[in-house]
Amino acid sequence: MQIYSFLFKWKKNCQPIFKKNVSLQSVRTMYVCSNQLVAGLEKTKKKCMSQIENKLEISRLLRNWYQKHKRELPWRESSDPYIIWISEIILQQTRVAQGMDYFLRFTGRFPDVASLASAEEDEVLKYWQGLGYYSRARNLHAAAKDIMERFGGVFPQHYKDVISLKGIGEYTAAAIVSFVWNQPYPVVDGNVFRVLSRLFAVDTPIDTPKGKKAFTELAGVVMDPEYAGWHNQAIMELGALQCVPQNPDCGVCPLKERCMAYGAGTVQSYPVKQNKTKTRDRYFHYLYINYKGKTWLSRRKGKDIWEGLYEFPLIETDRAVDFAGLQETDAFRRLFAGAGKLDVSVGLSGVKHVLSHQILYATFYRIEIERENEALQSFLSVPVEELDKYAVPRLIHIYLEKLE
DNA sequence: AATACGGGGTT
DNA sequence: AACCCAGTATT
Numbered sequence: 001m002q003i004y005s006f007l008f009k010w011k012k013n014c015q016p017i018f019k020k021n022v023s024l025q026s027v028r029t030m031y032v033c034s035n036q037l038v039a040g041l042e043k044t045k046k047k048c049m050s051q052i053e054n055k056l057e058i059s060r061l062l063r064n065w066y067q068k069h070k071r072e073l074p075w076r077e078s079s080d081p082y083i084i085w086i087s088e089i090i091l092q093q094t095r096v097a098q099g100m101d102y103f104l105r106f107t108g109r110f111p112d113v114a115s116l117a118s119a120e121e122d123e124v125l126k127y128w129q130g131l132g133y134y135s136r137a138r139n140l141h142a143a144a145k146d147i148m149e150r151f152g153g154v155f156p157q158h159y160k161d162v163i164s165l166k167g168i169g170e171y172t173a174a175a176i177v178s179f180v181w182n183q184p185y186p187v188v189d190g191n192v193f194r195v196l197s198r199l200f201a202v203d204t205p206i207d208t209p210k211g212k213k214a215f216t217e218l219a220g221v222v223m224d225p226e227y228a229g230w231h232n233q234a235i236m237e238l239g240a241l242q243c244v245p246q247n248p249d250c251g252v253c254p255l256k257e258r259c260m261a262y263g264a265g266t267v268q269s270y271p272v273k274q275n276k277t278k279t280r281d282r283y284f285h286y287l288y289i290n291y292k293g294k295t296w297l298s299r300r301k302g303k304d305i306w307e308g309l310y311e312f313p314l315i316e317t318d319r320a321v322d323f324a325g326l327q328e329t330d331a332f333r334r335l336f337a338g339a340g341k342l343d344v345s346v347g348l349s350g351v352k353h354v355l356s357h358q359i360l361y362a363t364f365y366r367i368e369i370e371r372e373n374e375a376l377q378s379f380l381s382v383p384v385e386e387l388d389k390y391a392v393p394r395l396i397h398i399y400l401e402k403l404e
Numbered sequence: 405a406a407t408a409c410g411g412g413g414t415t
Numbered sequence: 416a417a418c419c420c421a422g423t424a425t426t
Contacts, residue, residue: 087421088421088422089422090421091420091421091422092420092421092422092423093409093410093411093419093420093421093422093423094410094411094412094420094421094422095412095413095419095420095421096420096421097412097413098411098412098413098420099421130410130411131410131411132409132410132411132412133409133410133411133422133423134409134410135409135423135424136409136422136423139423139424166423166424167422167423167424168423169422169423169424170422170423171421171422171423172421172422172423175421187421189420189421189422190419190420190421190422191420191421192421194419207406208405208406209405210405232421233421236421237421239421240420240421244414244419245414245415245418245419245420246414246415246418246419247415273418275405275406275407277407277408278407303408304408304409305408305409305410306409306410307409353410353411354410354411354412355409355410355411356408356409356410356411357407357408357409357410358408358409358410393410393411394410394411394412
């Protein structure tokens with residue numbers, strides 16, 4: 001029973017990092033889980049003491065490793081919550097190398113909350129062009145306005161206020177308050193899932209609410225709350241550089257003696273995932289319509305890909321069709337009714353564009369018309385040389401590059 | 405609980 | 416082709 005009183009004390013120390021009160025049993029499970037020497041635990045308080053040392057030792061090893069191996073990144077030079085915020089949003093589901101230029105350009109143009117809040121959404125999207133997950137940019141913009149109104153333009157410090165902002169979830173809120181103010185909230189991102197699942201050989205699927213909860217608790221247990229920010233960066237960096245998804249070089253890992261998966265030779269089988277994403281095929285026919293140096297665009301609206309971005313008039317079919325087939329569609333006939341004779345050429349055909357849940361097969365037609373007709377009124381008329389002012393999806397950009 | 409949301413890199 | 420990336424919001 002001695003062990004329980006000790007665990008209780010331990011739990012009390014760690015309590016601030018848990019959002020809800022957790023049961024003693026749950027703490028014990030985590031505690032046992034957070035150490036390899038599961039069998040030795042039930043013995044003495046002294047033994048237990050050394051295990052606690054072990055727990056802190058993991059955090060210490062991570063931080064030491066981090067000091068030696070961390071990358072120099074621009075946002076790591078800053079302690080401005082705004083800068084950290086921007087970097088975290090850009091880095092969601094995005095590699096550092098891919099987001100770097102965007103970060104520099106974005107913070108150059110929008111150096112603080114006020115400048116972002118007062119910008120037009122179209123300009124914010126333009127700065128996001130090509131990065132993907134465009135709701136991040138729209139939410140960033142909305143959140144900046146929100147900060148102006150609700151917090152007087154000052155970035156909030158309380159976790160509950162931070163997470164109340166659009167586009168900021170558990171991970172990003174924890175990252176901001178721990179990096180900037182060293183608040184003891186554990187971060188749980190793809191890296192942390194991987195490191196922890198291997199370190200403690202946890203086979204709970206990470207892509208379920210249950211898995212997320214379990215790993216968040218475990219992350220809180222492993223973290224030394226006194227060095228929360230440092231620890232959080234360290235464990236993510238380890239996942240990014242050392243404990244990589246495939247073929248990690250475990251021989252040089254600072255945690256190899258403590259890694260249960262490494263000990264069992266099962267590193268490759270972690271983390272466990274349950275849901276496989278399924279994709280669907282779509283067939284896009286873009287119409288680059290020309291008349292007196294002008295063309296036409298439309299702004300995509302909600303509940304589909306690329307919300308807020310611009311594109312050429314689009315006809316989507318449910319199967320692959322050639323131009324003859326396209327001409328027969330109602331959409332095509334309506335669009336060109338009264339436009340006179342069409343001079344059609346194929347700009348790009350059979351472009352395959354892969355998204356996370358869709359595979360797009362796109363063809364671009366360049367169509368000269370004789371007259372502006374009624375149907376074109378519902379589109380935005382744009383001088384051809386001003387096309388680059390509009391934020392467009394990567395797929396459209398590929399075609400624009402070819403036009404030059 | 406499951407799925408949608410981009411684009412690019414690695415193996 | 417499959418998997419993953421400093422995840423979040425919606426259904």
